[in-house]
Amino acid sequence: xxxxxxxxxxxxxxxxxxxxCANKAQSPTGxxxxxxxxxxxxxxxxxGALSFNKKLxxxxxxxxxxxxKPGELIVISPPQKTPPEIKGNAKLVSVQFEDDLxxxxxxxxxxxxxxxxxxxxxxxxxxxxxxxxxxxxxxxxISGNIVNAEDLNPVSGVIVGIYAEDADSVFxxxxxxxxxxxxxxxxxxxxNCKPGRYRVYALGDTSNDYYYQPGESTAFLxxxxxxxxxxxxxHDTIWKDSTTIDSVRTYMGxxxxxxxxxxxxxxxxxxxxxxxxxxxxxxxxxxxxxNTKSDSLPIVKPLNFxxxxxxxxxxxATLDTLNYWLLDSTLIxxxxxxxxxxxxxxxxxxxxxxxxxxxxxxVRRAQKPNVKPKKNxxxxxxxLNITSNASGASFDIxxxxxxxxxxxxxxxxxxxxxxxxxxxxxxxxxxxxxxxxDSTKMAYKVLHKxxxxxxxxxxxxxxxxxxVYGIRNNSFxxxxxxxxxxxxxxxxxxxxxxxxxxxxxxxxxxDQVIASxxxxxxxxxxxxLKPGDLYIRAYIDENQNGVWDMGDINSRRQPEPVFYYPxxxxxxxxxxxxxxxxxxxxxxxxxxxxxxxKDAGKKKNN
Numbered sequence: 001x002x003x004x005x006x007x008x009x010x011x012x013x014x015x016x017x018x019x020x021c022a023n024k025a026q027s028p029t030g031x032x033x034x035x036x037x038x039x040x041x042x043x044x045x046x047x048g049a050l051s052f053n054k055k056l057x058x059x060x061x062x063x064x065x066x067x068x069k070p071g072e073l074i075v076i077s078p079p080q081k082t083p084p085e086i087k088g089n090a091k092l093v094s095v096q097f098e099d100d101l102x103x104x105x106x107x108x109x110x111x112x113x114x115x116x117x118x119x120x121x122x123x124x125x126x127x128x129x130x131x132x133x134x135x136x137x138x139x140x141x142i143s144g145n146i147v148n149a150e151d152l153n154p155v156s157g158v159i160v161g162i163y164a165e166d167a168d169s170v171f172x173x174x175x176x177x178x179x180x181x182x183x184x185x186x187x188x189x190x191x192n193c194k195p196g197r198y199r200v201y202a203l204g205d206t207s208n209d210y211y212y213q214p215g216e217s218t219a220f221l222x223x224x225x226x227x228x229x230x231x232x233x234x235h236d237t238i239w240k241d242s243t244t245i246d247s248v249r250t251y252m253g254x255x256x257x258x259x260x261x262x263x264x265x266x267x268x269x270x271x272x273x274x275x276x277x278x279x280x281x282x283x284x285x286x287x288x289x290x291n292t293k294s295d296s297l298p299i300v301k302p303l304n305f306x307x308x309x310x311x312x313x314x315x316x317a318t319l320d321t322l323n324y325w326l327l328d329s330t331l332i333x334x335x336x337x338x339x340x341x342x343x344x345x346x347x348x349x350x351x352x353x354x355x356x357x358x359x360x361x362x363v364r365r366a367q368k369p370n371v372k373p374k375k376n377x378x379x380x381x382x383x384l385n386i387t388s389n390a391s392g393a394s395f396d397i398x399x400x401x402x403x404x405x406x407x408x409x410x411x412x413x414x415x416x417x418x419x420x421x422x423x424x425x426x427x428x429x430x431x432x433x434x435x436x437x438d439s440t441k442m443a444y445k446v447l448h449k450x451x452x453x454x455x456x457x458x459x460x461x462x463x464x465x466x467x468v469y470g471i472r473n474n475s476f477x478x479x480x481x482x483x484x485x486x487x488x489x490x491x492x493x494x495x496x497x498x499x500x501x502x503x504x505x506x507x508x509x510x511d512q513v514i515a516s517x518x519x520x521x522x523x524x525x526x527x528x529l530k531p532g533d534l535y536i537r538a539y540i541d542e543n544q545n546g547v548w549d550m551g552d553i554n555s556r557r558q559p560e561p562v563f564y565y566p567x568x569x570x571x572x573x574x575x576x577x578x579x580x581x582x583x584x585x586x587x588x589x590x591x592x593x594x595x596x597x598k599d600a601g602k603k604k605n606n
Contacts, residue, residue, distance in 0.1 A: 037122045038065045038115060049131040055097040057109065059129065064090055064118040072157075073114035077178045077191065078105065079161075079210040088115070104134030106192040110180065130192050140193040140227035144261025145589060146186045146202050146219060148600040149550060149559035151511060151537075152592045154186030155265050156601030158219075159205045162190060162198040166224070168556060171201055175210035184599050197224040202263050214270050214350040218553050219263035229254050262588055265600075266550040266559045273346045278361045284332045284407075284469070285325045286361035288341070293318030298343035300324075303358070305331055305338075312408050312468060314440040325408050325440065327468055337361040383474040384467050386460065390478035397482050398528050401446040401458060402437075407467040409441040416464030419446060422455035450482045489531050489571035494523040496582035501544060507535040511596050523578075531573045535593060536565035538583060564591040 038061040045052045067074075067088035074086060082098035095109060108130045113123040130137065142162060146155045161176025177198075180188040188202075203210075204217035212218060234253035240246040271292045280286035288298070297319060310331060314323040326332050338360050345355040385406040389399065401419075414434065420427035430448065437443035446458065460476040493504055502519040506526055514534075517526050518541075539548045540561045551559040563583045571577055 034117070034120045035122060036117075037124045038063055038117050039124075040127075043129070045131055047129050047131075048137055050135055050137060051133065052131045053101055053133050055101065057095040057097075057129065057131075059093040061091045061093070061115075065093065065115055066118055067093060067111075068114050068116055070114055073112040075110045075112070075159075075179060075181045077108045077110070077180070078102070079175050079179050081175075101133050104132075106130060106132045106134075106138040106194075108178075108191045110191065112181075112183070128191060138192045138194045140195060140229065141189055141191055141256035141259070142193055142198065142200065142225055142227050142261070143187070143189040143256070143259045144263065146182050146188065146263050146265050147589070149219070149264035149266040150548060150562060151600070152562060152564060152588065153598050153600040154182070154184070155202075156182050156184045156186060156599050158182045158186075158188075158217075158265065158601060159203045159210065160188040160190065160200065160263070161203065161210065162193070162200055162225075164194075164196055164198060166197075166199070168199075170199070171212045171220075171553070173211065176201075179210065182601065184601075186599075186601075193227050195227070197226050200225055200261065200263070202265055204265075212553065215268050215272060217265060217267045219265040219551075220553065220556070220558075221261065221263060222556070222558070225258055225261070228257050230257060231255070264551070264559050264562075269550060269552060270350045271346075272350070273344060273352070275341065275343055275345070275355070275357065278359045280337070280361040280363045283326075283363045283365070285323055286337065286363075287324070288322045288359075290320040290343070293320050294344060295319070296344065297322070298341055301340040301342070303338040303340055304336070305334060307331060312440055314408070314438065314442070323440075325468065335363055335365070382471060384465055384471045386465075386473055386476045388458070388478045390458065390480040392479070393481040395450070395456075395480040395482050396528065397450050397452055397485075397488075401448070401478075401480075403444045403446065403458075405442050405465065405467065405473075407442070407469055407471065409465055410468045410470075411466045412441075413461075413464045416461030418457075418459040419448065420457045420459070421451075422457070427457055452482050452485045455479065455481045486574040487531075488527065489529045489573060490525060490527045490576045491529065491534075491536070491569065491571070492523050492525045492576060492578045493519075493536065494578075494580045495519055496580055496585075499540065501541045502538050502583075503541050503546075503548075505537045505539070507537055507596075509533050509535075509595075511535070511598075513537075529571060531571050531575075534569045534571055535596060536569065536581075538563045538565075538581075563588075564593065564596075566591050566593060568593055568595070 040059055041062050042060045044058045065088055067086060070086040071083065076084060080097070080099045084098055085096040087094050093115060101107070108128060111124070111127040111129070113125050115124045115127060116122060132138070146158050146160065147153065148155050159176070159179055159181055161179040163170045163174070163177055178190050178193060180190045182188045200221045201212070202219035203212060206216055207213045231252055232255035234251055234255070236249040236251065238246045238249060273294065274291055276289040276291055278286060278288055297315070307326070307328070310326065310328040312325040312327060314325060331337070338358065340356060341359050342354060342356045344352045347353050387404050389402040414432065417432055417434065419430045419432045421430055433447045435445060437445055450456070456479070458478045460473060462475040463472040465473045491506065495502060498519065498521050500519065500521070504517050504519060504524055504526065505513045506515040506529060508514050515526050515529060517524055541548070542560050543549065548562070549560050551557050565581055566586050569577055
């Protein structure tokens, strides 16, 4: 019996030891993750306090907190000339105003999502705190959305403000009366407004003064708004967890109007104009770069050389890139060209002023290796280089044939140029429709009505082209075949309400325009599209100049209206998509397909 008891006791001891070891091998779970945001336990003053005139606000929480990006996420209304000092320490958030508080004014501190618990970073979402220096607190709201005018993307981080004055000029002279900032969905809520009529503006406030400065992006409403309230049926979603809805509670509550304003945000057409740099990558040419387009050429005065009749200017359409080709060997061999450059530059008020700089175009020459040529070695000939866009068996039917030379051309003998079409097994000569694309005669195009599934050949005899440097070309040949019509798709769009000013744009999956066509009364056919996923956008070309125009704040002209077809189109080869489109069938904020939406504020707030 004693032996049996000893055996049982020993067995129990071993089991306990094994269980203990097993537990040691496991890491502690630490319990469920904390997903509860911080809670305000008390404040000084209380939220909604009246007749409060002290500059220090204190908020106490149930756990340790921190304040993230206060300068970016926290918005105080009315706007402050000197930003308040905002601190988060342990369980306390303090706001110390620097400006004097105004009499009989409601102040709103919109913390957004800036207050988070210290450990898990759970945010206290959309937390607002308000108080009044007078005997009443204003309670009305004005809310809506800011969208990028050209592509309807939401714009975050934009200041939206109101004025009680009717005059348009107030936006150019005085800070906003009350403000809000848009969230990642472009949504804004201006809290604690008084009854009255207001002008509403949005502003990419790069100057941080809360009113418009030239060059800042903006948006505006054409009409005044009158904030009010109505009793309306409200819906409150109750969640089981972060992803599962438990129920939706319906009740009667206060709805603040207007709550659906849409402002189209656009860049100011004014741009600062300035000279960027000179550049001389090769000895026989230097370039001048400006940051934006210009309506006139700069004046270039050589200082250490003379170039009369020894230079050829190559300019782009916007005059912001200028290439000067040097035609004289003395200039080409000169390492540094010093010039006086006089050009138009904008000052701080965006007025054009004349600016004169001394610039240097310096060429960095590669050192020649110290290698003697072999006896009787014949030097390799130098030819004028020729390139083209011909792409073998994959040439698009709508493309012109483009030919480019690497230096400006002095003369061309077109008798040495041939365009041929393959008929059966023989190439047949075609009429050559040849024209220059730029002023220096470096780029040319060949126009022809190509036939699908047909082979062509373009040839240039050697020495048919001579550059301004006396260099001639070697023989050149480009063979290419036009794609079959079966490789393309097409779209035909019929407007439910025809408007001759509508222009359709076919977009890629990255929201880039790949084709454009003006609306036709009997349906607009857009051909020769590559199969795949595409989208459609339309704009109303109010001035019928063939391009989308942004707004102008000075003349109070809105951007031209933009609409998105709300569905993705998956086009197949040799297939035509047909659709009737009512531009206003869907609300503007619901039009753009979700997969195309991006927060425009992340890359362009100004």
